[in-house]
Amino acid sequence: MQLFRKGNYKLSRNSLNKIENLNKKSRFKFHTFTSLQYHDFRFLITSTFFTSAGNWIQQVTLGWLAYEYTNSAFLTGAVTGIRALPFLFMGPIAGVITDRMDRKRLLIAVHLLLSLLGLSFALLIYSGNLQTWHIFVFSMLSGAGWASGNPVRQALVPNLVPQKDLMNAIALNSAAFNITRMLGPAVGGILIVAVGPATNFFIQAISFFLVTLIVIPIKIPDNNIIELSNHSFAEDLIEGIRYVVKEKTTLALVLLALVPSIFMMPFTQSLMPVFSKDILEVDANGLGYILSSMGLGAFIGTLVLASLGNFTHKGKMLFAIGILAGLSLIVFSQTKLLIFSMIVIIFQGAFQMIYHSTNNTIIQTITPNSMRGRVMSIYMLDHGLMPVGALIAGSIAQFYGADIAILIGGTITFTLFIVGIFIFKPLWDFKS
Numbered sequence: 001m002q003l004f005r006k007g008n009y010k011l012s013r014n015s016l017n018k019i020e021n022l023n024k025k026s027r028f029k030f031h032t033f034t035s036l037q038y039h040d041f042r043f044l045i046t047s048t049f050f051t052s053a054g055n056w057i058q059q060v061t062l063g064w065l066a067y068e069y070t071n072s073a074f075l076t077g078a079v080t081g082i083r084a085l086p087f088l089f090m091g092p093i094a095g096v097i098t099d100r101m102d103r104k105r106l107l108i109a110v111h112l113l114l115s116l117l118g119l120s121f122a123l124l125i126y127s128g129n130l131q132t133w134h135i136f137v138f139s140m141l142s143g144a145g146w147a148s149g150n151p152v153r154q155a156l157v158p159n160l161v162p163q164k165d166l167m168n169a170i171a172l173n174s175a176a177f178n179i180t181r182m183l184g185p186a187v188g189g190i191l192i193v194a195v196g197p198a199t200n201f202f203i204q205a206i207s208f209f210l211v212t213l214i215v216i217p218i219k220i221p222d223n224n225i226i227e228l229s230n231h232s233f234a235e236d237l238i239e240g241i242r243y244v245v246k247e248k249t250t251l252a253l254v255l256l257a258l259v260p261s262i263f264m265m266p267f268t269q270s271l272m273p274v275f276s277k278d279i280l281e282v283d284a285n286g287l288g289y290i291l292s293s294m295g296l297g298a299f300i301g302t303l304v305l306a307s308l309g310n311f312t313h314k315g316k317m318l319f320a321i322g323i324l325a326g327l328s329l330i331v332f333s334q335t336k337l338l339i340f341s342m343i344v345i346i347f348q349g350a351f352q353m354i355y356h357s358t359n360n361t362i363i364q365t366i367t368p369n370s371m372r373g374r375v376m377s378i379y380m381l382d383h384g385l386m387p388v389g390a391l392i393a394g395s396i397a398q399f400y401g402a403d404i405a406i407l408i409g410g411t412i413t414f415t416l417f418i419v420g421i422f423i424f425k426p427l428w429d430f431k432s
Contacts, residue, residue: 032307035169040218041160045176047214048153051111052177054118054207055146056184057191060291061200062139063273064192064284069132073274073402074394079135080270081390083143088384090147095377096236098151099370104218107156110149111211117141118205125198147384151377158364158372159220167361171306174357175299185295189288240374252424253363254379259322259416260352261382264329266389267409268294268348275402280338293342297349305354315430318358322417325351329410333403365432 035041059080066079098106121138124130161169191200244250276287328348335341360379367375389409396405421428 032168032303033172034306035161035165035172038161038165038169040220041157041169043214043218044153044156044160045173047107047211048173048176049180050207050210050214051149051153052180053184054114054204056180056291056295057188057200057207058118058142058204059269060185060188060284060288061192061197062135063270064189064287065197066132066135067273067277069130069135073271073278073397074391075132076273077266077270077390077394077397078387079139081266081387081394082136083139083146084383084386084390085140086144086147086384087380087382087386090144091151091377091380091384092237092240092374093377094148095151095240095374097148098155098373098377099236099240103152103156103159103373104215104220106152107149107215108212110145110152111208111215114142114145114149115205115208115212117145118201118208122198122201122205125196125201147380150380150383151373154360154364154376154380155372156218156220158369160218163365166365167308167357168306170361170364171302171357174353175302175306177298179299180295183292183295185291186285186288189284189286189291192284236374240371240378243371244375244378247366249366249427249430250363250375252427253359254381256318256322256417256420256424256427257359257379257382258385259413259420260325260355261386262389262392263409263412263416264325264352264389266386267329267393267406268332268345270390271393271397271402271405274397275406278401279336279403280341282338286338289338290341290345294345294349294352297346297351298353299349300346301350301353302357304350305357312431314358314362314432315427318355318362319417319421319428321351321355321358322420323414325355326410326412326414326417329413330407331410333407333410362430362432 036045062083063076063080067073067076070076117138121134124134157169157173158166188200191197191203244254272290273287276282276290280286280290282289325348328344328351332341332344332348335344363375363379364372393405393409396408
């Protein structure tokens with residue numbers, strides 16, 4: 001029997017393997033909260049919490065308000081969809097600005113404006129002068145604020161943590177978003193019934209103002225500060241587009257991001273007030289419970305992803321989760337009772353968030369810091385196409401019902417991710 005030396009002892013190969021396995025087990029630990037060790041990232045994730053609180057209270061209130069004023073599934077879907085429209089024409093511009101200016105100051109300015117917008121809308125509701133067109137204008141302006149702020153927030157994450165902890169940081173940042181996704185809609189639904197929608201928009205305004213105060217202490221490390229570009233605005237914009245088209249993996253990620261943004265998210269978010277009222281026959285509280293259940297699933301999904309650490313097979317994970325998300329949407333469309341809908345939508349929320357976090361991590365990992373704002377803004381153009389999905393969803397629901405519309409959205413999502421495995425084979429094989 002061959003012997004090997006381990007310190008002062010001679011051991012057989014079998015004994016040596018057992019010791020090495022024990023060492024590996026002892027070194028294993030969950031990585032769930034690794035990125036919270038970074039001081040400035042803790043400020044950013046706290047600001048994400050308050051941003052998300054205002055956002056989810058706004059979404060549930062705006063959707064309910066739209067359906068109450070219009071009694072139209074199509075127009076309710078349009079209100080939700082028009083909020084995403086600014087991502088198409090403002091996103092790329094915001095991306096160039098993100099790569100040319102101080103990202104922290106941009107984030108502060110955007111949230112100050114969003115706070116003022118929420119306050120103005122609340123006063124309009126209180127005055128009793130609210131009209132349907134006001135809801136559309138508010139939704140559009142609110143979307144413009146998100147289109148300007150999201151690339152900045154996304155680009156800041158890799159500036160505040162090392163690359164080895166990027167997946168964890170993105171997952172935890174999403175977890176902060178989804179804690180309020182669980183609570184915000186339920187609180188929003190309760191407040192609609194208890195005190196009316198205007199109070200919800202006051203709370204939203206306060207949340208956005210708190211974000212500006214929280215972001216102020218953040219310090220970006222010197223090695224992550226962007227050098228000012230010597231090119232024109234147009235040249236920087238074109239450079240970003242060329243980069244995305246040239247980098248095939250980046251292009252594949254951008255194209256795949258369109259699938260849930262057109263055929264999954266609009267079919268759940270914009271039609272949820274209609275599905276809750278017409279199919280499940282519940283009030284605003286029931287709508288809040290459904291949206292909160294989706295948030296719970298997303299929160300669970302982000303914690304699972306954060307605990308996995310920097311796993312290798314991100315490409316395969318991306319496609320597998322996309323397929324499961326489509327299947328869960330198909331099942332959800334067939335539920336008729338609130339409790340069953342809540343259970344299924346938990347899985348839908350988890351799959352959605354794991355998909356987006358994985359996609360986000362891959363694209364941020366392979367993108368240089370000097371290009372990150374522009375690439376992320378192009379990546380987020382999928383948000384701008386959500387109105388297309390919302391109009392499709394609303395049109396189908398108007399004629400055939402919200403359940404049939406959601407069934408179709410889930411079927412298309414499932415099919416496209418299956419086909420995508422063969423079209424984007426390099427991404428399927430991607431390892432990090």
